[in-house]
Amino acid sequence: MLHxxxxxxxxxxIVIGLEVHTQLSTSSKIFSGASTTYGAEPNTxxxxxSIALPGVLPVLNKGAVERAIKFGLAVGAHIAPRSxxxxxxxxxxxxxxxxxxxxxxxxxxGQGALTIQVEPLSGNGKSYEKxxxxxxxxxxxxxxxxxxxxxxxxxxxxxxxxxxPLLEIVSEPDMRSAAEAVAYAKTLHSLVRWIGICDGNxxxxxxxxxxxxxxxxxxxxxxxxxxxxxxxxxxxxxxxIEYEAQWQIDTLENGGKIHQATVLFDSDxxxxxxxxxxxxxxxxxxxxxxxxxxxxxxxQWIEEVRATLPELPxxxxxxxxxxxxxxxxxxxxxxxxxxxxxxxxxxxxxxxPIPSPAGGRGEQAKLCAxxxxxxxxxxxxxxxxxxxxxxxxxxxxGGMLKRIADSTISNAGAKEVFRTMWSEGGxxxxxxxxxxxKQVSDSGxxxxxxxxxxxxxxxxxxxxxxxxxxxxxxxxxxxxxASKGKANPAQLNEILKLKLTK
Amino acid sequence: xSLNIEDVHKxxxxxxxxxxxxxxxxxxxxxxxIFGLIADMQAVDTKxxxxxSHAQDxxxxxxEDVVTETNxxxxxxxxxxxxxxxxxxxxxxxx
Numbered sequence: 186m187l188h189x190x191x192x193x194x195x196x197x198x199i200v201i202g203l204e205v206h207t208q209l210s211t212s213s214k215i216f217s218g219a220s221t222t223y224g225a226e227p228n229t230x231x232x233x234x235s236i237a238l239p240g241v242l243p244v245l246n247k248g249a250v251e252r253a254i255k256f257g258l259a260v261g262a263h264i265a266p267r268s269x270x271x272x273x274x275x276x277x278x279x280x281x282x283x284x285x286x287x288x289x290x291x292x293x294x295g296q297g298a299l300t301i302q303v304e305p306l307s308g309n310g311k312s313y314e315k316x317x318x319x320x321x322x323x324x325x326x327x328x329x330x331x332x333x334x335x336x337x338x339x340x341x342x343x344x345x346x347x348x349x350p351l352l353e354i355v356s357e358p359d360m361r362s363a364a365e366a367v368a369y370a371k372t373l374h375s376l377v378r379w380i381g382i383c384d385g386n387x388x389x390x391x392x393x394x395x396x397x398x399x400x401x402x403x404x405x406x407x408x409x410x411x412x413x414x415x416x417x418x419x420x421x422x423x424x425x426i427e428y429e430a431q432w433q434i435d436t437l438e439n440g441g442k443i444h445q446a447t448v449l450f451d452s453d454x455x456x457x458x459x460x461x462x463x464x465x466x467x468x469x470x471x472x473x474x475x476x477x478x479x480x481x482x483x484x485q486w487i488e489e490v491r492a493t494l495p496e497l498p499x500x501x502x503x504x505x506x507x508x509x510x511x512x513x514x515x516x517x518x519x520x521x522x523x524x525x526x527x528x529x530x531x532x533x534x535x536x537x538p539i540p541s542p543a544g545g546r547g548e549q550a551k552l553c554a555x556x557x558x559x560x561x562x563x564x565x566x567x568x569x570x571x572x573x574x575x576x577x578x579x580x581x582x583g584g585m586l587k588r589i590a591d592s593t594i595s596n597a598g599a600k601e602v603f604r605t606m607w608s609e610g611g612x613x614x615x616x617x618x619x620x621x622x623k624q625v626s627d628s629g630x631x632x633x634x635x636x637x638x639x640x641x642x643x644x645x646x647x648x649x650x651x652x653x654x655x656x657x658x659x660x661x662x663x664x665x666x667a668s669k670g671k672a673n674p675a676q677l678n679e680i681l682k683l684k685l686t687k
Numbered sequence: 688x689s690l691n692i693e694d695v696h697k698x699x700x701x702x703x704x705x706x707x708x709x710x711x712x713x714x715x716x717x718x719x720x721i722f723g724l725i726a727d728m729q730a731v732d733t734k735x736x737x738x739x740s741h742a743q744d745x746x747x748x749x750x751e752d753v754v755t756e757t758n759x760x761x762x763x764x765x766x767x768x769x770x771x772x773x774x775x776x777x778x779x780x781x782x
Contacts, residue, residue, distance in 0.1 A: 211752045218755030227773035228764070232756040236763055248752025269740040276703055278777040291740070332774060341774030468701055473740040481746035 262297030
């Protein structure tokens with residue numbers, strides 16, 4: 186047989202690095218005592234420093250530095266004992282000083298890393314773990330907002346946001362697909378909320394992502410990158426990266442060249458487009474800001490901040506798997522937010538106040554996880570609520586789970602208890618009592634009921650006995666109906682099977 | 688490092704300074720002198736010395752995270768050339 190060799194072009198590799206601007210959750214601005222509350226009337230929070238009146242001086246906010254340290258510790262990064270603020274010079278009306286105060290060669294947070302769980306976005310790939318390196322994170326001030334709606338052909342400037350503290354978190358170009366970029370962004374998003382340094386509200390711009398995308402043949406040097414600006418949702422991030430990477434591959438395969446550029450994602454047309462950028466636009470002429478002295482961070486301060494760090498999601502996830510025997514999938518969802526994990530732990534504690542032997546606790550943890558990931562999450566979704574607004578407390582849920590665990594109520598009964606709790610409140614025992622949901626586990630009563638059904642349906646009994654086992658469901662249905670849904674399902678099945686085969 | 692006249696024009700453009708050719712020539716001489724001064728400083732052996740990032744060897748004082756400013760929009764906007772709906776108006780900028 187003749188061996189035919191196909192010369193196949195090697196695949197392309199996509200290389201992605203992310204820059205994320207997180208708005209720090211301080212009450213006041215990074216360099217002045219003006220408020221940072223979102224949604225205020227235009228310019229009512231723009232003080233003399235925010236609008237850059239001549240003669241004003243910046244004074245650094247301790248709370249912003251603390252949050253930066255917290256982040257650095259959470260990603261295992263080196264905290265610089267001395268970091269420096271620099272001026273990044275450019276002209277734009279929403280930046281009234283003509284420069285942004287940022288950090289350049291001496292940022293507050295050095296190299297760190299973030300472990301991510303990657304869920305493939307399509308196809309039947311398996312999820313996997315990956316470590317993404319963080320290059321650095323630096324403190325800087327936000328700019329104001331330009332409103333281009335028609336003000337007689339002019340632009341309106343709102344400087345309320347000017348001076349809001351930002352921590353810009355820069356990753357290494359370690360991601361190789363849109364799925365990995367999204368997983369990294371989501372993990373980072375949940376981490377900054379977890380440690381309480383940012384509210385993570387993407388609609389309000391508290392968490393803004395820029396993606397640097399390039400493509401190359403595996404093993405080759407990095408290709409020329411284009412930067413996609415202002416991705417304000419994970420869905421847009423995925424779409425924008427996929428489009429951009431494909432565009433670059435097509436361009437290169439057609440003999441074209443990629444030129445470094447800044448592009449915007451048009452979510453209506455689902456495509457990226459280069460911004461018209463002037464020549465020399467990126468010559469920022471950084472230099473140390475003479476208005477600010479170097480920032481010293483003592484080892485003692487770092488330890489003080491470390492003491493305020495909660496157990497981190499990664500450690501919690503591992504503990505849920507090793508101590509409670511949960512699957513990584515469940516552990517992942519339960520550690521998706523600090524509220525979720527807190528709810529889970531509180532519910533589990535009220536379900537088993539005294540930790541029982543590992544096996545029993547594992548089963549109860551699984552029961553608790555199932556209800557939280559299933560019913561509770563579904564109901565929150567339906568009502569458009571988040572975990573903190575959950576109408577059921579962890580103690581209430583734990584009380585109900587206890588009654589499932591000890592077989593007082595069936596799963597169907599539990600659903601009814603849950604619905605009642607959700608809309609009317611109350612504790613499980615009271616609801617079970619009031620609604621008569623206690624399941625019948627008295628075998629005598631169930632046997633009596635089964636006998637009656639068998640006697641009343643001779644035709645179906647004959648069918649079953651002749652091998653049509655499908656009819657079994659019919660009997661279960663009748664028995665459940667007769668017991669008003671209260672018969673213990675496991676017991677009922679057992680008795681029914683026994684009596685039918687007799 | 689030497690500075691040529693094109694550099695002067697470039698820096699002027701970045702700083703949004705309009706300069707006549709004559710002004711640029713004058714600035715060129717002044718800037719070149721400053722570069723000379725820098726060259727002198729760079730000739731000093733500074734091996735093993737941590738560069739300072741500020742003329743004074745002290746560190747940044749920090750402010751507690753407390754809101755201390757009140758709304759003074761009316762006062763600040765009284766000197767603005769054009770305002771509307773609480774916004775400062777500027778010539779249209781769309782990139």
